[in-house]
Amino acid sequence: MLISPQSVTLDASHFELIEAMTDEVVILDATGRIVAVNTAWKLFCEENDGDSGSHYVGANYFDICTAAVMDTVVQAEAVLDGLKKALKTGASYEGEYPCDGPGVRRWFQLNANRMTIQGAPCLLLQHRNVTTRRMAHDDIERAHVQAETFAALVATTGEAILTYDLDGRIISWNPAAEHLYGYTEQEALGQSVELLYPADWSTSVFEYRDQIIAGNLRQFDAVRVAKDGTKRYVTVACTPIRTLSGDIVSISNIHHDVTATRKAEEVRDLVSREVIHRAKNMLSLVTAMQRQTANSATSMIEFNKSFGDRIQALARSTDLLVDGGWSSVDLKQLVRAQLDPFSFGQGEVVHVAGPSVSLGPQALQLIGMALHELATNSTKYGVMSDGRGHIECRWSREETGGLRFQWRETGITLDPSLNKASGFGSKVLSVLAPAMVDGAATTETSEDTLTWTVTIPSGHLGDTA
Numbered sequence: 419m420l421i422s423p424q425s426v427t428l429d430a431s432h433f434e435l436i437e438a439m440t441d442e443v444v445i446l447d448a449t450g451r452i453v454a455v456n457t458a459w460k461l462f463c464e465e466n467d468g469d470s471g472s473h474y475v476g477a478n479y480f481d482i483c484t485a486a487v488m489d490t491v492v493q494a495e496a497v498l499d500g501l502k503k504a505l506k507t508g509a510s511y512e513g514e515y516p517c518d519g520p521g522v523r524r525w526f527q528l529n530a531n532r533m534t535i536q537g538a539p540c541l542l543l544q545h546r547n548v549t550t551r552r553m554a555h556d557d558i559e560r561a562h563v564q565a566e567t568f569a570a571l572v573a574t575t576g577e578a579i580l581t582y583d584l585d586g587r588i589i590s591w592n593p594a595a596e597h598l599y600g601y602t603e604q605e606a607l608g609q610s611v612e613l614l615y616p617a618d619w620s621t622s623v624f625e626y627r628d629q630i631i632a633g634n635l636r637q638f639d640a641v642r643v644a645k646d647g648t649k650r651y652v653t654v655a656c657t658p659i660r661t662l663s664g665d666i667v668s669i670s671n672i673h674h675d676v677t678a679t680r681k682a683e684e685v686r687d688l689v690s691r692e693v694i695h696r697a698k699n700m701l702s703l704v705t706a707m708q709r710q711t712a713n714s715a716t717s718m719i720e721f722n723k724s725f726g727d728r729i730q731a732l733a734r735s736t737d738l739l740v741d742g743g744w745s746s747v748d749l750k751q752l753v754r755a756q757l758d759p760f761s762f763g764q765g766e767v768v769h770v771a772g773p774s775v776s777l778g779p780q781a782l783q784l785i786g787m788a789l790h791e792l793a794t795n796s797t798k799y800g801v802m803s804d805g806r807g808h809i810e811c812r813w814s815r816e817e818t819g820g821l822r823f824q825w826r827e828t829g830i831t832l833d834p835s836l837n838k839a840s841g842f843g844s845k846v847l848s849v850l851a852p853a854m855v856d857g858a859a860t861t862e863t864s865e866d867t868l869t870w871t872v873t874i875p876s877g878h879l880g881d882t883a
Contacts, residue, residue: 426535427495428454435542442545448505448538450480460547479543497528504530505541514548525552578673581659582611586623589668598652600645600673613672614642617650630656630669642673651680672720685853704729747782749775749823753811756786760793760802766800772813775821776880780855785823788847788859792825792870800830800868807866819876820857826869 426447432454436443442459444452455473464470469477483498491513500511511530518524529544578595583590592608599606599614606613611623619641629635637658642650655672708725715721753770777785789811793802801807807829814822847870848859859872 426538426540428535432535434737441547442758444474444479444543444545445533446479446537446541446543448540449506450501451569452477457755475793490787501530501541501543504532506538508532519690523542523553524549532872549824556793578675579671580606580611580673581668581670582623583668584627584666586612588613591801595673598644598673599642599649601771614644616641616643620765624776626656631666639676648679649677681853687851691742708843725761729860747777749777749785749821750811751803752777752786753789756789757793757811760797767807768809768811770811772811773815775813775815778878778880781821781878784855784872784878785856788872789825789872791847792827796827796830800827817874821870821874821876821879823874825868826867828867829849830866831870 436454436456436673438446439456440458442462444459447453452475455475457753460473461472468474480501483501485495493513497513497515500513503509510532511584512527514525514527516524517526520745525548527546527548529546533542545760549655572593576594577594578598579589579592580588580592583684586588588609588611590607591601591603593702596602601609601613605836612619615623626635626638631732637653637655639651639653642652644650650673650682652673654672657670658666659668661669661857687763699736711723712721715725749772750770755811757768796802796809801809807827809828810826812824812826816822847861855874855878857872857874857878859870862869862871
């Protein structure tokens with residue numbers, strides 16, 4: 419036991435009191451001077467490169483706190499104020515403060531109680547190492563903050579995030595997932611994640627689960643189905659979720675919607691093929707125009723004039739089709755410009771009927787591309803090849819404000835490619851054209867009739883002329 423030779427004098431009962439305590443204990447006099455320390459305090463000093471001679475007996479504890487305040491130890495000022503208040507009023511003080519050693523973090527709990535020695539007020543300070551509890555508390559706080567941050571991120575991100583357990587049941591579902599697939603959180607939770615799979619999807623959730631757990635699968639492309647039946651093309655990032663002990667308890671998925679990109683790629687591919695296809699058709703058409711013009715011309719001068727006029731008409735039709743800078747074009751103008759170069763020498767084989775409608779650039783290209791395909795086929799196999807039969811181009815506005823356009827050709831020999839779902843002409847009419855405006859198209863054929871119908875949403879139509 420070390421006792422300050424100055425200030426108050428301690429008796430045996432004081433020594434026995436502080437030595438019986440396992441915590442590091444010191445006694446301060448009224449001025450804050452350390453007048454006695456116990457063995458636990460002495461050992462702590464020696465083990466942590468402190469004053470191993472006097473063990474700070476005789477030093478002023480208040481001055482140590484003041485120095486700590488100057489060193490920006492936030493808790494030191496509160497400790498100093500608490501100790502002085504306890505000494506003055508007799509109210510107990512309890513607080514915690516950091517006391518880091520070389521390369522180690524430490525926290526201590528300080529309890530101060532006033533006692534009277536020889537009629538003078540003194541303080542009994544008890545220092546208890548609470549590093550383990552404090553660090554555990556800090557870890558919990560950090561985990562809580564991280565969990566709150568992650569929850570906020572999941573709730574506000576634009577990416578669909580969902581989690582399912584090892585049986586494939588959905589256990590978390592963020593707002594973006596609801597937006598992408600149309601199911602509310604209440605509808606999705608507890609359901610198998612295969613709720614989103616197309617009916618013919620070949621890979622089960624358990625196959626995905628096993629590959630993810632084995633570390634063989636981190637990302638894959640997939641098709642998923644929304645509540646309203648809409649197909650969504652997604653890139654799925656996946657990872658297992660583990661407990662603190664390392665056990666895998668669930669699988670996390672992030673679904674990145676790439677539907678627009680996939681559709682754009684499909685349209686781009688078809689457009690590229692359409693450019694080549696149209697170029698070939700154009701050459702065939704020019705050749706046919708040249709041959710028929712030559713058969714009917716009586717002189718080279720007449721041939722040059724007639725052939726040149728028809729080439730110019732074809733060019734004007736093409737300009738209407740591809741010039742996206744136009745804000746709108748009258749539908750009847752487009753139909754005539756597109757079909758006139760094909761119907762030369764055939765008389766009135768095309769009947770056009772419908773209200774005045776202005777087309778936006780996308781709808782203009784849709785109708786123009788389809789008419790070019792239909793007219794080219796008709797030139798090869800149908801009415802425009804021999805003048806027998808009849809073509810009707812009719813359109814009407816729907817109750818929703820959209821447009822219904824129909825080509826009906828009777829008295830024909832069908833283009834063999836139109837009877838094949840994989841034929842390019844069929845893809846232009848059934849896939850490419852409607853995809854340009856998110857519309858719908860159908861092609862119906864019988865022995866001598868072909869009917870192509872397309873619907874165009876109102877958003878792709880201009881003001882009525």
